[in-house]
Amino acid sequence: MRKATYIHACHALCSWLGDVTVDLRALRYFVETVRRQSFTQAADALSVTQSTISKMVRQLEDELGQPLLVRQARGLQLTDVGRVVFERGQEALAVAQALQREVDDLAALSRGTLTVGIPPMVNVFFSPLIQRFRAAHPGIALQVREAGGDVIEQMVAEGELEVGVSILPLAPHSVLASDVLGRYPVCLVGTADAAWAHRKRPSLALLHEQPVVMPGEGFALDRHLRQRWQQAGIAPRVVAESAQWDFLLSMAQAGMGTAILPQPLLQRLSLPPELVVRPLPATELDWAVTHVWAAGRYMSHAARAWLAVCRAG
Template sequence: MNVPIKTLHCFLRLVEIGNFTRAAEQLYLTQPTLSKMIQRLEETLEQQLLIRSNQKVELTQAGQLFHASACQIMGQWHRMEQDLANLSGLKSGHLRLGVCPMMSSLTIDLLTEFRKAYPGVELQMQEFGGFGSEQALLADMIDIGFTALPVTHTEQLSSTLLQAYPLKVCLPQHHPLSEKEKISWHDLAQYPFIVYNDDFSLTKQFSRITRELGINLNIAFRSGQWDFIGSMVEEGMGLAIMPEPICQKLGSNKLIFRAMERELTWQIGLIWRNNLPLTPAADALLTLSRRTILRKTN
């Protein structure tokens, strides 16, 4: 079996985007060229990999198996390219970086410092929730990721803490709970609650805590966009818990923020695979982050 690396790359991009026309545009190919490439791949494997429709493509069972292997192969290829490119020092290459959307603005200073130190390294950033970032690492789709801690896959992933922020309850103006200085989980259970999507670490943290307390939250909405959650709270659609930096960004005079009775923190950090060596660029980012933490503590 002889499958070119380019074909694997195009297959993975197509699956990620889910549409032949848009994928072809991003790959700088014509749509017929991409279609023929995937058709030849399926003929080589003697398996149908994709279910095609006008709107999107979906993986068959064989496609799911092939996709998992293709991710691993492309990850290994990427690592080899980075190792060869950096034999004479970190002057070029790519860093595949996962970033949680909620913390993107909090990582800017570190990434700016990295770009100044290594201007030849191209940053390829993908957005994931906390659990999604873990899955992307395990599939070797990214080299290192910014996410909320702790991680779920503790035996397979290593992490380092970058910063911890208090979590606040977000309330609309004149809400009955705004009269309290601190709010409990029992208080929150009385009202509709807006929570993040399932792949966010905070969602898992909230579920664990309420399960331990025997509390059932009245989940009204789920979203991965903090600004949208803030707007829903403003309109009285529910309450939410948000990290303090996000509360500050909302900056609305229609919102009130209160501390939790049981203090909670949002811990952000970098995570990477245990059983794979870091690429030179990922190792440089990790080293730079540790120096930054050391400077702040001294």
């Protein structure tokens, strides 16, 4: 769009907004039609008739006095003014949605839904916290989404989740805020013939060119380990990856390689007596469990209440 044409369109929109009362419903119908490039699909998505969509779009065009859409055989094309209305309309609808959410929150946590993302390796810690939250806020439907820490961080950053749990350090260039719940040792687990088994406090360097079994891609611990290996110039041989820590232990017991797991998980499992467990120095690696949320984004009262329960827990 040429600059002069765009400026003219912006002035026209500002004049329109100053002279008419904008119907947010009509604006939402117009934005949905543009997104889907179809009156029919927009009507299906919004559970209204196609004639209602067409009527609302015409209403916007009549109020502005200029066409917003050019209907062609190949689809819908925005006019200059239509492009401005579409761009600013998305912003207006987002503000209206945020406002409605904040107003709904004033119901003093008596209703609502909160979904928290929790990795499989961490979920064993959260059963008592979930019980406390449900007891304190019975009107809020608490749901848990299970995924690896890397996936949860991405979901929170993209707004799919308000709050989640991951492991520090966060992914590079992350814009998420964090609140550490606890730090724990990471342990090597293997048979007595492992290269590190005779050390009380082995280092990661002893895993160089040694077989290891570990959580797979998508888990924050996997990312953390690979970062540390790269920094230290260490190159273990990854022979198995799994999200199931009992499987990783069985692989270690079978002599497949060294399992690398957080100490709190090992304390909850029945370890075979032939397995040797040694904690790594905290200076080399630890397991820092943390909440994450998008910095600067509105956080619902339900999410704030969840964080408060976990901090007090």
